[in-house]
Amino acid sequence: MTTAAALAAAAPALVVFAYGLATALATGLGAVPFAFVRTISPRAVAVANAVAAGLMLGACFGLAAEGTRYGAWQTIAGANLGVLFILGTQRFLGRREIRFGATGGVEARRMVLMVVVMTVHSFAEGVAVGAAFGGGMELATVITIAIAVHNVPEGLAISAVLRPRGTSLAACAGWSVFSSLPQPLMAVPAFLFVEAFRPALPWGLGFAAGAMVFMVFVELLPEAYEDAPRPAIGLLASLTLVAMLLFQRAL
């Protein structure tokens, strides 16, 4: 039994919070490249998006496999709820964005929107981390690492918007971490919910998988294709997905 597993038995909610916090802090790493360069090419952000897409799709394969073991239709129903959740969040933000725009300039609105979008979508990731703990320690570690790694390019993306508009390096890192704070906050209730209602486990795993797949399709991929040639994006994302599957298998 590893130390982490022993801790998990002792104080599960605390461990879930710690894992969620670790993924949030990883987001701050996205600001690091800006210590060396003042601007980062759109192509580099596109490449980071492709890697994130591959990791998330690979993670979804794991979530779906785990979920369908408990119940196939519950997993898929949960996945559709996850899709609807991201869709609803986007719609909601789309409406609010106009009001934000009335108060600030175009640049300010873009910066605010970036932070808000990234923060809101972290809720689903927090649910993914929390729900993953219901699927066992191994799956939880895989999903946590996947989301932590995936957070780095997100921090990169946030910093890429904030930094060229005059935000300090520390503030870039700060806003990056802030955008991921919903992860530890959502992970605990998601975990407790899953624990308390075992039958809801496939729903939770499906929800996370659906939210992640939809996010890949609606945000990461279209953005990636805009700034880099599509064979490069496709190959990179595919190889990352394969590596992710191999990684999950090895754990």
Add this chain to the structure above:
Amino acid sequence: MDLTFREPALTVLAWSAISAAAAVLGVLPVAALGRGGRELPTTWLGWANALAAGMMLAAAYLLAEAGLAGPALPAALGAALGALAIFATHTALRRRRAAAGRTAFLIGALHSASEGVAIGVAMAVDLRFGIFLALAIAVHNVPEATVLCAALTARGRRLPAAAALAVAADASQVVLAVAAFALASAAPAALPWVKGFAVGALVNLVLTELMPDSYREAGHTSIALVASVTMGIVVLLRGLAP
């Protein structure tokens, strides 16, 4: 309803041929709209692409589930090879896009050969799963033929010739499906490799061809919805199947 023949190879042949022949349906919009297929129903094409993408990603997931039960490293190496095969043919296709129709046709044929491998491998895993994948690829063949046929007629080819080329480009799929099925059945040791190859090829096909095309043809949100919901339905159907 029994969809298989007594001879498994005949089942592979029949269904991969049906899948390739679906390209004929893709010619119809161009025939209806006239030379060059002006005013192609792009939104419809995008949704068809997204539907095929969801089906293929789900198939890749199901194959990976079946494939990873065996040795992982050959499967992973096979997957990397499959992804590279799509990358190579697509890169060649882009470089020669301006070139004559013959080159585009040849590379298109090479491309659908990778899809044939996937069908053959899926058939070797389970005939009914193979039939499902053949149908998924048939869905993808329809808009693919529409685009190819429109491009060929726009370059001055007559409609019957363009239609014939668009369908013939998918013929290699039938040959490779039977070959991959034979290989996987005759040499079980090769199965992890070919399974991996099919997974890598399917995933990269979706990410390099289907999704970028879809995004250009219809809105991001509708594309993402169609693809992700289709994925869920397919995984569910497979999970419920006895």
